[in-house]
Amino acid sequence: MKNTLKCAVAAVALLVSAPTVFAADLVIGVRAGPDSIDPHWSTLGTQAEALHYVYDTLVDVDAKLQLKPGLALSWAAVADTTWEFKLREGVKFHDGTPFTAEDAKFSIDRIPHVTGPNPMTLYTKYVDRVEVIDDYTLHVHTNGIAPSLPNDFTRLFVIPSETGMDARNAEFNSGEKAVGTGPYTFVSWQPKGDLVLKRNDGYWAGETHWENVVRREIADDAARVAALRSGQVDMINYVPAADYLAMKNDSDVETFVGDSVYILNIAPNVKDVEPQPIKVNGVEVEGNPLQDIRVRKALDLAINREILVKIVLEGLGTPANQLMPKGFFGYSENIPAASYDIKQAKALLAEAGYPEGFEIDFTCTNNRVPGDSVVCEALAQMWSRLGLKVNAQALNGTVFFPADARGEYTMSMSAWGTITGEAAYTYGALTHSRNDELGFGNFNRTGYASEEFDKVFQQGTQTLDPEARRPLYERASEIAMEDRAQIPTITLQFVSAAKANLLSYEPRVDQEIRAYEISPAK
Amino acid sequence: MLSYLVTRLAQAVVVVFAMSVIVFVGVFAIGNPIDVMIDPGATQEIRQQMIEKYGFDQPLYVQYWTFLENVFQGDMGTSLVYNIPVIELVFSRFPATLELVLVAVGIAAVIGIPAGLWAGYRPESKSAKLIMALSVLGFSVPTFWIGMLLIMGFAVELGVLPSGGRGDVGSFLGISTSLATADGWSHIILPAINLSLFKMGLLIRLTRAGMVEAMSMDYVRFARAQGLPDNQIVFSHILRNISIPIVTVFGLELGSTLAFAVVTESVFTWPGVGKLIIDSIMQLDRPVMVSYLVLVVILFVFINLAVDLIYAWLDPRVRLKGGA
Numbered sequence: 001m002k003n004t005l006k007c008a009v010a011a012v013a014l015l016v017s018a019p020t021v022f023a024a025d026l027v028i029g030v031r032a033g034p035d036s037i038d039p040h041w042s043t044l045g046t047q048a049e050a051l052h053y054v055y056d057t058l059v060d061v062d063a064k065l066q067l068k069p070g071l072a073l074s075w076a077a078v079a080d081t082t083w084e085f086k087l088r089e090g091v092k093f094h095d096g097t098p099f100t101a102e103d104a105k106f107s108i109d110r111i112p113h114v115t116g117p118n119p120m121t122l123y124t125k126y127v128d129r130v131e132v133i134d135d136y137t138l139h140v141h142t143n144g145i146a147p148s149l150p151n152d153f154t155r156l157f158v159i160p161s162e163t164g165m166d167a168r169n170a171e172f173n174s175g176e177k178a179v180g181t182g183p184y185t186f187v188s189w190q191p192k193g194d195l196v197l198k199r200n201d202g203y204w205a206g207e208t209h210w211e212n213v214v215r216r217e218i219a220d221d222a223a224r225v226a227a228l229r230s231g232q233v234d235m236i237n238y239v240p241a242a243d244y245l246a247m248k249n250d251s252d253v254e255t256f257v258g259d260s261v262y263i264l265n266i267a268p269n270v271k272d273v274e275p276q277p278i279k280v281n282g283v284e285v286e287g288n289p290l291q292d293i294r295v296r297k298a299l300d301l302a303i304n305r306e307i308l309v310k311i312v313l314e315g316l317g318t319p320a321n322q323l324m325p326k327g328f329f330g331y332s333e334n335i336p337a338a339s340y341d342i343k344q345a346k347a348l349l350a351e352a353g354y355p356e357g358f359e360i361d362f363t364c365t366n367n368r369v370p371g372d373s374v375v376c377e378a379l380a381q382m383w384s385r386l387g388l389k390v391n392a393q394a395l396n397g398t399v400f401f402p403a404d405a406r407g408e409y410t411m412s413m414s415a416w417g418t419i420t421g422e423a424a425y426t427y428g429a430l431t432h433s434r435n436d437e438l439g440f441g442n443f444n445r446t447g448y449a450s451e452e453f454d455k456v457f458q459q460g461t462q463t464l465d466p467e468a469r470r471p472l473y474e475r476a477s478e479i480a481m482e483d484r485a486q487i488p489t490i491t492l493q494f495v496s497a498a499k500a501n502l503l504s505y506e507p508r509v510d511q512e513i514r515a516y517e518i519s520p521a522k
Numbered sequence: 523m524l525s526y527l528v529t530r531l532a533q534a535v536v537v538v539f540a541m542s543v544i545v546f547v548g549v550f551a552i553g554n555p556i557d558v559m560i561d562p563g564a565t566q567e568i569r570q571q572m573i574e575k576y577g578f579d580q581p582l583y584v585q586y587w588t589f590l591e592n593v594f595q596g597d598m599g600t601s602l603v604y605n606i607p608v609i610e611l612v613f614s615r616f617p618a619t620l621e622l623v624l625v626a627v628g629i630a631a632v633i634g635i636p637a638g639l640w641a642g643y644r645p646e647s648k649s650a651k652l653i654m655a656l657s658v659l660g661f662s663v664p665t666f667w668i669g670m671l672l673i674m675g676f677a678v679e680l681g682v683l684p685s686g687g688r689g690d691v692g693s694f695l696g697i698s699t700s701l702a703t704a705d706g707w708s709h710i711i712l713p714a715i716n717l718s719l720f721k722m723g724l725l726i727r728l729t730r731a732g733m734v735e736a737m738s739m740d741y742v743r744f745a746r747a748q749g750l751p752d753n754q755i756v757f758s759h760i761l762r763n764i765s766i767p768i769v770t771v772f773g774l775e776l777g778s779t780l781a782f783a784v785v786t787e788s789v790f791t792w793p794g795v796g797k798l799i800i801d802s803i804m805q806l807d808r809p810v811m812v813s814y815l816v817l818v819v820i821l822f823v824f825i826n827l828a829v830d831l832i833y834a835w836l837d838p839r840v841r842l843k844g845g846a
Binding site (some may be wrong): 015036038041042043069116117119121122125168169170190191192193216218219220223226227229231232259303345394397398399403405406416419420426428429430436439440441442443454462467 | 553554555556557558559560562563564565566567568571572576596602603604605608611614615623670672673677678681684685686687698788789790791793797801803804805806840
């Protein structure tokens with residue numbers, strides 16, 4: 001009788017414990033997952049994060065987004081318009097076929113055929129043609145000088161050439177064509193659901209600790225936190241600021257704070273006629289006050305970044321003085337830290353002819369990054385201390401971006417992430433004057449155009465030697481910031497969390513959670 | 523009867539067209555989906571290529587006409603975000619929503635109607651007052667908040683139920699559903715309760731109101747005078763008479779819950795259609811928005827049809843006429 005009871009208790013215990021995962025498995029609750037398992041479909045960051053498990057890129061990036069070897073061991077410009085990539089030998093795809101230069105060429109050539117509305121052709125725009133020299137040497141001929149090609153190839157996932165040009169998203173999603181060289185093999189995926197992965201035991205960079213990894217999409221912040229607290233998942237990303245404060249004092253949970261690539265930038269429109277009128281005492285002013293550098297400096301000086309970080313963002317950020325985080329290629333050490341001086345700001349405004357301030361519209365996103373809408377409101381208050389009347393409006397990105405693309409905002413704020421870790425991506429899009437022929441300034445909605453900036457930046461894009469290019473980009477940073485082409489405010493910090501004593505983890509600046517870079521707790 | 527069905531179908535077709543026009547005009551007014559999706563580093567040339575590839579450079583009526591042509595060839599379109607046919611995408615997630623809603627509506631009916639009957643039968647009793655007080659909570663407290671409370675209580679503190687997800691999916695009569703496994707039930711119970719509370723409150727109040735009114739009616743007095751036992755009066759006479767408003771509300775609630783269970787689905791990470799449609803709106807994934815809303819319209823038409831047929835069965839005086 002006693003034995004039967006024991007058996008029953010054991011059986012119940014077994015049943016109850018069944019859903020808990022084994023030690024070497026990791027379930028990660030993520031805010032967003034991929035849109036497809038086809039690695040050439042979209043440039044979305046969450047897409048790349050998920051697909052890194054299955055596929056490798058030619059060039060990889062470290063935790064600070066600086067380049068490191070991936071499937072390519074080394075790369076060098078052998079002529080003005082030719083890059084040579086030396087490929088890693090002995091790498092095998094999950095199906096056992098060896099990786100060669102043909103596969104890399106196929107992957108580059110495939111992109112224009114299959115890419116979606118968030119097109120990957122962005123990363124192959126400099127590629128003219130790809131030449132296979134031998135099994136482990138690849139020449140990429142570029143149209144024009146392309147120093148940033150290795151950076152572009154950090155998102156270039158390699159799939160076997162046997163995949164064929166006809167395979168589309170469905171074949172990848174089903175797993176049939178989801179074959180890469182990455183640290184994990186693909187098991188299954190549902191849109192908005194779980195991405196299930198199994199360790200690739202023959203991985204070229206050495207085996208990883210976690211045998212099975214599940215990336216579970218839990219978009220709702222509170223639900224993601226609850227999933228961690230109830231033990232359904234082992235780790236989560238993007239912990240909301242409010243929960244972060246509670247978690248810091250909770251011994252069951254460990255939090256990890258990391259810098260991000262995202263900076264909240266204010267974009268003052270400097271076109272001759274501002275799209276939303278600026279008024280003094282209800283009367284539209286002549287010309288655009290934002291064209292006056294003194295006004296832009298006054299706006300900058302009136303921002304108390306310490307308060308933004310400490311009070312508004314609960315400590316999760318650092319003051320920014322340029323458009324890229326420290327350590328990125330092109331970050332200038334010569335730019336002084338942003339300062340707060342309301343007196344000087346008022347003096348500058350008076351000097352510019354607006355001693356009584358003016359009334360201005362200010363539009364921001366409210367759902368793109370944590371904290372965008374609260375910073376927006378706080379900025380409006382800070383500028384009201386300067387004497388301005390600010391009509392702040394925080395909008396959903398779905399509404400904000402198309403209107404911004406149509407140039408409808410006089411002053412706006414959104415987050416910009418230098419996701420490639422170097423200046424060409426940011427300056428080419430954001431601060432270079434609009435030039436469709438050269439492909440620059442596509443995201444320059446302010447109308448900022450500086451001949452000096454354009455000259456220095458373009459010189460940089462034509463300089464293959466990184467050590468000669470770096471000072472040019474640094475100079476470009478200094479010009480753009482001296483002109484207040486945009487006014488950077490805060491570099492955001494994001495928080496991830498895990499069960500206590502489970503793992504040791506160094507947050508990456510791109511916010512990717514790479515299970516294969518996470519080791520168990522010591 | 524036949525003319526009634528034909529009229530109903532014709533109405534449905536008109537509503538479906540109106541709906542698709544509204545979505546097209548709405549998306550067009552907000553802006554270009556490519557501008558929402560595209561990577562900011564993309565050049566103007568790449569952006570232009572994409573806009574042309576997806577036909578967003580065409581005038582609105584041309585875009586709409588292309589859509590209609592495709593629909594008549596049986597092609598509802600492909601999701602911009604997922605590049606999966608929208609029908610496949612919606613139906614891959616619809617069963618999860620359906621099972622959640624059926625369980626929720628079931629809970630609401632099984633508890634709500636008897637509770638409402640009791641509250642109407644003995645309106646002065648303490649238990650009836652308690653039921654009425656709770657029913658107010660049911661539809662005045664936000665779903666989101668109750669959902670979080672349920673999770674904090676049962677998943678985090680007690681640890682007896684999972685905090686979210688659908689759990690194991692089993693097969694029952696060839697349909698794959700989480701209702702076929704114990705693990706599936708453990709996952710569905712919290713979100714279903716969460717989703718049922720509003721409906722339960724509504725059903726309690728509706729049933730009670732009908733009950734109180736019916737109790738003073740002549741037919742009830744006569745039945746009593748005849749010496750019929752109370753439970754026979756309540757269940758065979760009153761319930762049938764007060765069923766029409768209950769069935770109407772029940773039908774409408776069923777439809778709107780199926781279509782828009784998004785809050786509960788988000789809180790409990792339930793892989794249903796609600797989350798899909800919200801994200802599609804955020805990303806201006808027009809093909810998904812159109813197809814989904816068309817599906818919702820069809821669903822409502824069918825539910826209303828079913829409600830009408832049940833009316834006729836409950837009350838023989840109701841005739842189903844064309845144009846009804």
